[in-house]
Amino acid sequence: MSSPIRIVLVDAQHPGNIGASARAMRNMGLESLVLVRPASHADPEAVARAAGAADLLASARVASTVDEAIGDCGLVLGATARPRAANWRVLDARAAAAAAVTASAARPVAILFGGERAGLSNEEIARCDALLTIPTRGGYGSLNLAQSVQVVCYEIAMAARAPTAEPRAAEPASADEMEAMHAHLERVMRRSGFMHEGNAASLAARVRRLLARARPDGAEVRILRGFLAALERGLPHAD
């Protein structure tokens, strides 16, 4: 792969899980770890569990928001135990790994893992292009954080060694381009009167899910924004 596949741990609480995640990454050929609001990662338990990957742990980037961690990424996947929201694009770990390896040929890819207590928030999930689930059996469904990272990193290593190529004519837009488009779209929805305080949150979430499934490329984002700009010129100024 030419760009990194980045593991992003959001609100990780247990140093042992952070260290074990670093070890899992190193074994599977991944080197880019970002910690968003970690409880502690210089903890001796983290270093002990990292074993031979203590340097990977030490070079982890610490970020205060998910946006900071994913801004340059062409694909953002969110790991979740139970896909909650309807109509997200959901990939199992194997399919997600294949998509990540393919997308990483062009741009960095981020895989988000939520904290031990509550997983990813709905707001964080809204920043994802698709959700990733690890199939479990028997209805238990309680892999811990480090175990989940292990399985995902393993699937990435397996996907990377097989030559895969899901052909795609153009690269997906970056997370920053997608955010700018959503901001533009929400402004026009408000000015048209379609979005208002009563429906803003749920409407924005639904539109994000819909467009995440489409995975527009850069040219398509420019087309959508051109349309929005034309609409804005015609609409009365609100507020």
Next chain:
Amino acid sequence: MSSPIRIVLVDAQHPGNIGASARAMRNMGLESLVLVRPASHADPEAVARAAGAADLLASARVASTVDEAIGDCGLVLGATARPRAANWRVLDARAAAAAAVTASAARPVAILFGGERAGLSNEEIARCDALLTIPTRGGYGSLNLAQSVQVVCYEIAMAARAPTAEPRAAEPASADEMEAMHAHLERVMRRSGFMHEGNAASLAARVRRLLARARPDGAEVRILRGFLAALERGLPHAD
């Protein structure tokens, strides 16, 4: 599967690894754990790391030799980081899991994992029908015991599950609903001035490709059309 696939930990030293292995098994639908000469498995750390699988841990069988653990098995696989002995049949974790699931239709299957320090002895490997390795990358190759058990149990779950469709909460909109939405969208694009004779054909085609990838459901089509209707009320009448 009709017979159990048994996880056999030989000379496991760290209670945490034993507990985490139990948790990994439970998540992946495996219930039969045998401990050969464990250092300690009633240790509080083992119970803590087992989480919701403490009962699986408590019901683990303790054996004093590998032979005791595998006597009734139709297939015995030995997990090893580096296949040492020449001329063993070596399967990667995925192929080994498929073989285990197939063989378990007839008789119990055992997968042996050696201790943290030295792995399986040559004598123990000699009792195996084949060796199992977990592919790693970058030449590090140092999964710990619990991580190895996790990956193998995950591959067994993947091999055992029936082919499933990608889950989807709601049915895609019908072709008629999609056509009506496209007609509405094109009308608004024309009235806004964004679509005109010079770009109509290519623009319509691009928008159709984009929305086809998103595969909106009926509720999403109604949302898009609600937005279009709000825009139309604000736009000047063209023509």
